[in-house]
Amino acid sequence: MTTAPTLSHGRAWSDTKLLYALEEVVATELDRHLKVAKEWMPHEYVPWSEGRDFDGVMGGEAWAPEQSKVSAIGRTALVVNLLTEDNLPSYHHEIASLFGRDGAWGTWVHRWTAEEGRHGIVMRDYLLTSRAVDPVALERFRMQHMSEGFESDNRHSMLHSVAYVAFQELATRISHRNTGHHSGDPVCDRMLSRIATDENLHMVFYRNLLGKAFELAPDQTMSAVRDVVVDFRMPGHGIPGFERAAAQMAIGGIYNLRIHHDDVLQPVLRFLKVLQIGGLGPEGLRAQEELGLFMGGLDDQARKFDEKREALLARRRARAERDA
Template sequence: MARQLTQLELLRELESTAEANVNRHLKVARDWNPHDYIPWDEGEDYAALGGTDYDPEQSQLNEVAKAAMITNLLTEDNLPSYHRVIADNFSMDSAWGHWVGRWTAEENRHGIVMRDYLVVTRGVDPVALEEARMIHMTNGYDPLLVAQDHAAELEEHDIDEVGLLHSVAYVTFQELATRVSHRNTGKACNDPIADKMLQRIAADENLHMIFYRNICGAGMDLSPDQTLRAVTDIVTNFQMPGAGMPNFRRHGVLMAKHGIYDLRQHLDEVVMPVLRKWDIFNRTDFGPEGEKTREELATFLEQLDKDATRFEEMRDRALAREAAKAAKQAS
């Protein structure tokens, strides 16, 4: 059985890859200003300054767009938690530390611009939004707790700690999932300003995903069995970073039902493209443990595909019933 690399060994061996990808990112990333995406002339004072407070009739967003915007914004709000996890696992030294700072600064724009848009346009109740932010950020979120919950399983696979590889595996899939969610939310808003804003955010998320995907890919070349174990732990226990926020389940159901982010998109647009990029199912460098892990991953993906198909069938029937009911009421 191949020896599992320690966290410090992984950081040292992958540092040149991190440096190359930081430099690549700085060359292709485009700076932008949140204030350029806000229709400021639509804004007016709230009651505290002599204006009027929010009324649901003021929002131009439908219920699906509201749910998606709130979920995506609260997800972005938990940036301090994500920064802590990344900093703890990457360190703040050399290229690793430069990336942590740059990524955090870029991600912070997303929450700024989305909140400004919603408050200025009165897209959602700002008081309820703030209350939900306080709850969600107070709770915090650590994506690696999912893997840590399976400590016995990790010990069985001779993994001493959940760290760098689990971290980069998680954010690879999470950044791509967030890109898909933001992009589809922009379309659901039925507002060209919101659509342009969320396209800009989605472009950032895609570049971030590429950085993490390349780091994890280099880890796969360096220590194939160990990295595949981390990837499989994440894929088979994946949760979006919004899990645990107020109304997450209700909003998630609405988003899945109306094509913002569902199980089929998760499999076909997030998980499988990344696994193909790493050539998971054609590689020949896995040892016995890696082969066993690959079989486990394949079995999970087969079931996920069946679950996605079942969900699509149920959703289509539900939407057809709703359409028939609406047509009957209209007639």
């Protein structure tokens, strides 16, 4: 990628100037998004004929794990993914406060919110109708998680936020797709595949925006990407029991260090040629070097994780064979 910074390396862009400078790019990306995004209806992905009353005021049947077609790891991931989507009001507040509610930025923020809201609707309808998860536990988790709200880790600048969502949207897409593959239910897999398609389009929007930011303010953007990659956490990290669930999802092959490195960070960095960008000032060069070193270290960590995971899975298989 060639860079064409409008300001010298010694002068930093303010958030206001960057928002204004990127407005035309946002409008272009919004038009592209609206042309390629296909309308879909959440109710078409829910197996309504499988639904029945729960216990409580309706006097139905209490939930039990054996009622679910979904695998144990699928249930864990579905709860994490849905609770992440549930915090949409907090996400909307964060992004609307940063990007604004007017012009192309505002139009995009509202469109993004509407599309993300659809994901939560279809996932909850599926989970309850198919009895995939305990509805009482799910609701209690939702109340606890949403009562605590959400505050972004990336409050340094709007560039940090753009960089974060470029990676986070791809991470969410990967998590949804792998959850569907490991769910054991073709209906669930089809639903999450549909959601993942939306998330990929969101990633493309922010990735392209990040690419333009590199042209305008290469040093600042490189520093923001470095900060985000090094300190990256999924937005659902505040979910009750997240650490345990994340560990189970890592072992289950839904989201782990190897996936994070190979399928989330590398594709965005490679597409934007972040580690090959030239013409940087001292700040940008330092950030680029630190980013490269971090990615190498992360690859080593992922390799060690892969070895430990395979050893654990081998022990589980051997134990299952003995117990059979």
